[in-house]
Amino acid sequence: MIRRLLKIKPSFLISIGAVLFVFSCTKGHNTPNHEKYIAHLKLDSTLIKISEVATNIDVPWDIEPGFDNNLWFTELKGTVNLLDLNTGEKKTVLQLPDVFYKKSHGLLGLTAHPNFKENPFVYLHYTFKIAKEGQQEETKSRIIRYTFENDTLVSPKILMDSIVGKTYHNGSRLVISPDLKLYFSMGDAGNTELAQNTNHLNGKIIRLNLDGSIPEDNPIKNNPAWSWGHRNPQGLVFTNNGVLYSSEHGPNNDDEINLISKGHNYGWPNIHGYIDLDNEKTYAQDSIITEPLIAWTPTLGTAGLAYFDHKSIPEWKNALLSVNLKGRSLRVLKLSEDGNNITNEKIYFQKRFGRIRDIFVDKNGDIYLSTSNRDWHPRYQPWMYDALPEGGDRIIKLSVDKKAKSEEMFIIHQDSAAMKLFSEDWEFDVNDETVGDGERLYMEHCASCHRPNGEGVEGLNPPLANVDWVTGDKGILIRTVLFGLSQPIEINGKIYEQEMPGFSNLTDIELANILTYIRNNFGNQANPIIPGEVFEERKQ
Numbered sequence: 001m002i003r004r005l006l007k008i009k010p011s012f013l014i015s016i017g018a019v020l021f022v023f024s025c026t027k028g029h030n031t032p033n034h035e036k037y038i039a040h041l042k043l044d045s046t047l048i049k050i051s052e053v054a055t056n057i058d059v060p061w062d063i064e065p066g067f068d069n070n071l072w073f074t075e076l077k078g079t080v081n082l083l084d085l086n087t088g089e090k091k092t093v094l095q096l097p098d099v100f101y102k103k104s105h106g107l108l109g110l111t112a113h114p115n116f117k118e119n120p121f122v123y124l125h126y127t128f129k130i131a132k133e134g135q136q137e138e139t140k141s142r143i144i145r146y147t148f149e150n151d152t153l154v155s156p157k158i159l160m161d162s163i164v165g166k167t168y169h170n171g172s173r174l175v176i177s178p179d180l181k182l183y184f185s186m187g188d189a190g191n192t193e194l195a196q197n198t199n200h201l202n203g204k205i206i207r208l209n210l211d212g213s214i215p216e217d218n219p220i221k222n223n224p225a226w227s228w229g230h231r232n233p234q235g236l237v238f239t240n241n242g243v244l245y246s247s248e249h250g251p252n253n254d255d256e257i258n259l260i261s262k263g264h265n266y267g268w269p270n271i272h273g274y275i276d277l278d279n280e281k282t283y284a285q286d287s288i289i290t291e292p293l294i295a296w297t298p299t300l301g302t303a304g305l306a307y308f309d310h311k312s313i314p315e316w317k318n319a320l321l322s323v324n325l326k327g328r329s330l331r332v333l334k335l336s337e338d339g340n341n342i343t344n345e346k347i348y349f350q351k352r353f354g355r356i357r358d359i360f361v362d363k364n365g366d367i368y369l370s371t372s373n374r375d376w377h378p379r380y381q382p383w384m385y386d387a388l389p390e391g392g393d394r395i396i397k398l399s400v401d402k403k404a405k406s407e408e409m410f411i412i413h414q415d416s417a418a419m420k421l422f423s424e425d426w427e428f429d430v431n432d433e434t435v436g437d438g439e440r441l442y443m444e445h446c447a448s449c450h451r452p453n454g455e456g457v458e459g460l461n462p463p464l465a466n467v468d469w470v471t472g473d474k475g476i477l478i479r480t481v482l483f484g485l486s487q488p489i490e491i492n493g494k495i496y497e498q499e500m501p502g503f504s505n506l507t508d509i510e511l512a513n514i515l516t517y518i519r520n521n522f523g524n525q526a527n528p529i530i531p532g533e534v535f536e537e538r539k540q
Helices: 016-022 192-196 278-284 432-445 474-483 508-519 531-538
Strands: 036-042 047-057 060-065 070-075 079-084 090-095 107-112 121-132 136-149 152-164 174-176 181-186 204-209 225-228 233-238 244-248 255-260 294-296 302-308 319-324 329-335 342-348 356-361 367-371 393-400 489-491 494-496
Touching: 047 070, 060 356, 060 367, 060 393, 070 107, 079 107, 090 152, 107 174, 107 181, 121 174, 152 181, 152 204, 174 233, 181 233, 244 302, 255 302, 255 319, 302 367, 319 356, 329 356, 432 508, 474 508, 474 531, 508 531
Parallel strands: 060 107, 233 302, 302 356
Antiparallel strands: 036 047, 047 393, 060 070, 070 079, 079 090, 107 121, 121 136, 136 152, 174 181, 181 204, 204 225, 233 244, 244 255, 255 294, 302 319, 319 329, 329 342, 356 367, 367 393, 489 494
C-alpha cells in the first residue's frame, strides 16, 4: 500500500452547485408533508428517493431506530431526542445535567434495548469533567442506562464510570448483539500505549452484560475487553448472523474497516492499516495482529457503520454502509459471501451533504443518515472543506421509489471516482496580518495592565513574558481571557492579586489574534490560536 499525504491547501470556498443541490428541496414525489424532497439516486435497477426528515439539529452524534415509527438521536451538547417519522415532530426526552460539551467531548453513543416494549432501556455514553486547580480539566466518561417512562428518560443507572478521557479519542459507539450483550468502542484517549494494555479500557472494544457486569466468556477472565489495539473506533455494527464490524480513524493514514473477533489484537499503535512496512513486519513476527478488511490513505474520517441485507436494494445487498466526515460521502462496501472480505467499493454523495456522521437501516430497508457540519472540525481546519452546506445539521432518508415520474425527478448517480482529500496539517503559520491586528488589540485592551512590554505590574498584574502558562495549555489561556480571574494567581513563585475582567465581548477572531500575538512576543514562541479554538471554549 502506498502511504501519501496531500499538502494542498485550497481556500475555503462553497461550491455553488452543491449548495443549490442541498437546498433545492421541493414537495412532491409521494413525499409526506413534513419531509422535503431532495433528489433521486439512480442505481442499475433501483431508484432511491432522497428526502430530508429533520433539520436545524445541533451536532447530532448518534441516530438509531426507535419504537412506533420514531427515531432516536443524540446531540453532542447532551440531549437525547425522539423524532416522530409520521409527523416530523422532534421531542427532547433527556438533557444530561453534567455533560462536558466541547470539541469532541459530549453525549456520544446511544443504543436501545432490542426488546424495547418489554425492556424500555436506553444506553448512553458521555463525557464529564472533573475540575482541577488552575482551571485544569480532567475528562472522564461513563456508560449509563436510563428507563423510558411517560415520554422521558428516568432512573439512571451507571454501568461503567470514570473511564479515562482526553480532548480527543473518547469513542464511541454502543451496540447490542443478537445474544443481548452490550458492545462499546473506546478510543485510546490520546495515550497510544493504553491500546495494547488490557488492564485499561482505552483503545478497546468492550463487551458487557446488559446490567454492566462482565460476561464469563470474555477472552480475559473478569476483564471487559473483547478486542484491543484500536486507535479510535467510530462505527460498530452487527450483521444478521452476529458478525461484528467496526470503522476506525487512523492518524494521517489508514482509516480502517475491521472485522472484530474475540480476543484479537488490531495492532495500534505499532501497526497502521495493513502490515506492509518493515517495522510493522518486524513487530508482527512476535505478535498475532488482525489486519483490516480495507484501509484508506489519505484518511476519510470514517464514522457510522450499518449493514444492509434487505431485498429492496439488490445492488447493496450484503454490504457495509460506511459514512465519513472528511470524505463527505457514503461508501457501499460489498462483502464476500462469508463476510471475511470486502470485494467492491462504490461511492455516493461526495460533497452533496457535507460531513456525514452516522447511518442506520430500519426493518423496512429505509436508510437514515445524519450530517455533522456544525461540529468543531470545520472551524479548526477550514482549508479541508470546499463544499459545506450552511445551516443546521439534518437527518436524511433514502427509500426505494417505484412510483416516481421521470420528468419530475432530479437524478444523481454513483460518483465515478474518489475526490481529492487534503492533509490534516495542524501547523498554522503566524502571518503579518494576524500579528499586526493582535498587537493593535493588545495595546487597546491589555497593555494598560500587562504593560506594552508584557512585564506586568509587581503584585498586581502578572507578566506575560517568558511564562509557561502563556505558551502552554491553550484552553487555560483562552478561558482566562474570556472569563477573567477573580482570585490571586501565582506566576514564577510570585503572587498577583489584581482581578482580571473577562473579554467575552470580543469576537473569536479578535481574541485569537490577541492571544497569537502574546504567544509570539515578549520572549514567547508558540503556535497560534485560531478562532475555532476560542469558539469551543466560549460555548461552555
